[in-house]
Amino acid sequence: MDYDVLVIGSGPGGYVAAIRASQLGMKVAVVEKENIGGICLNWGCIPTKSLLKSAQALEYAKHAVDYGVLISGDVKADFPGMVKRSRDVAGGMSKGVQFLFKKNKIASIDGFGKLAGKNTVEVTDDSGKKKNYTAKHIILATGARSRELPNLAIDGKKIIGYRKAMALDKQPESMVVVGSGAIGSEFAYFYQSIGTNVTLVEFMPTLVPNEDQEVAKQLERSFKKMKMKVLTSSSVEKVDTSGKKCKVTIKTKKGEETVEADIVLSAVGITPNTENIGLEEMGINTEKGRVKVDEFYRTNVEGVYAIGDILAGPALAHVASAEGITCVEKIAGLNPEPIDYNNIPGCTYTNPEISSVGLTEEKAKEAGYEVKVGKFPYSASGKASAAGQKDGFIKLIFDAKYGELLGAHMIGGNVTEMIAELVVAKKLEITGHELIKTIHPHPTMSEAVMEAAAAAYDEVIHI
Incomplete structure (x- = not known):
């Protein structure tokens, strides 16, 4: 075998699993088709928190007089500067993980990884060249992407996903955010706080539907205090992108209304990256598009494991990391405690x-x-x-x-x-x-x- 453990995907599940496996004395490699650190580090958790910190700094500056501080001149958002800082922070973190790979003697393989038979992963690089690698244990940690609704197809220009929302060329004057989970609420807060007129649309009766109802009502009050338009028990029926602005038809409790906006951000959840990675060919069991595993992340195929957003559990970075550690400790012959999914913290970084x-x-x-x-x-x-x-x-x-x-x-x-x-x-x-x-x-x-x-x-x- 080329490796003891080969991980497909270098997000917070994959890279953490790889490092822990190396600490436990195993020979490890990670296959990554894009950026080391995955979506969370490069296009999710870390850069969004950087943007939100910029928004917080702007809010402090705008309300400096409330703290007895006088600022002369206009206080306004430097949107390109905020985006640049966010990308720089993400870039620095990615380099940090690359350093950890070198420190722990983990091989980094560039390309798209796919199961290709017993103990085998086929990697296709950017030029289309394929090469096979073998490993005793293969961990699938391929993560997820923005989910698309049939009537809200992402075109990357007027209708965008969270990734594009982090790196727009210019600040939009107006935006409709569809979905008020953590991603939708954070972006709605960020853009409203820097001066974009935001309309937040949520299908369920309250914002952040997985949270306590009193918490949800307090968030709605805080958003409305910012002059954000909040529509709950509402759904986007269609978006007309033929004109200069998007015409968004929204079905509300009071009937249909049309909102015009420069950008529509679809934040209606995620879709696991399980296509074309060899699941069907290997006969790996799935349910509703997600990989089925036991309490130590073993699939029904010996030597193949899965962690993170491709499972049915909560799609959170810290959960993926914990699953990766539990998985490799079991592989190493330790006796890890199974994760208690009733004790998982969730955080939304609005204000x-x-x-x-x-x-x-x-x-x-x-x-x-x-x-x-x-x-x-x-x-x-x-x-x-x-x-x-x-x-x-x-x-x-x-x-x-x-x-x-x-x-x-x-x-x-x-x-x-x-x-x-x-x-x-x-x-x-x-x-x-x-x-x-x-x-x-x-x-x-x-x-x-x-x-x-x-x-x-x-x-x-x-x-």
Whole structure:
């Protein structure tokens, strides 16, 4: 065999799996058809956070007088400068992963990888030349791309996906964003905050449909405060791109309306990259277009594994990384603990930020739990007031019988950093009373977690 482990795809699942396999003494190679680091690092998680930081800097500058700072002259967005910074940040991170490959003696193979028989991967390079490589273990980590709706075909010019939204030549005056999941909401916030007139369209009754309903309503209030047009329980019926602007026909609760916009951003989910990678030829089982695996990511074909967005689980970078590590540790003969998919944190990097883990209040009640709910508003947080970020709250759901933390739902400043505490608490089965008695530093936004727990048991001090 050429390698012990060969990974197809170098995103946060693939490259992390490769590095861990190398640490465990295996000879490793990674096949990548485009950029080392995959979509997340080059066109997703990292560059979007760079754009959002630029938007935050602009908002601070615009409201500097609220903090006792005077800025003379116009404060406005340098859109090309924001895009350049974003691309530079992504480029630097990609080079960092390339360095880690060299450090860990991981071979990087350029080209499109495809299963081509037992223990064999065929790689086609840009010139069309094919070469076979063999490995004892092959990990599929091919990721996903923007999903296209039949009536919202992406042309890359007027109707775009998230990737193009990160590198437009110029800032659009107006934009319709279709879909309010994490990707749609983040781009809607970014473009509205830098001066684009955004209309956000969501098919479900609330924004960020997977989040707690109270969190969703708070995000909608915050977006409307920015003068964003928000349409829930609405759907885009058709888009006419024949003119200078797009004419977007939207079916709303009140009937049809037409919105004109320079750009339509389709953010209606993702499609796994499972085509032409040899699944059918190898007889690998799939379900609804996604690869079926066991708890250690083994497919039904010996020696072939799959991780990340091509599976049925949550399409999140940190999940793909954890799956990659679990997969290769099992290959190496270790005894890794299977991932608990009920304890996966989710984050949305709008302003205010959103983070959550576990059951929502609605889901907990549906599951038959009697619950205690504690909620602490940021308006009562000294640190949030000092930071000028009073919108938001912390909401915790506990099992009334045993005090177990069932879910945490946060919206407000810094909550994407704070959620890890609740993930650890949930993993360790910490009770509400233990959380209350864990002393949190003051003044911090994180002490709102302690206060929310206290609110569930009528012990809250500051509200």
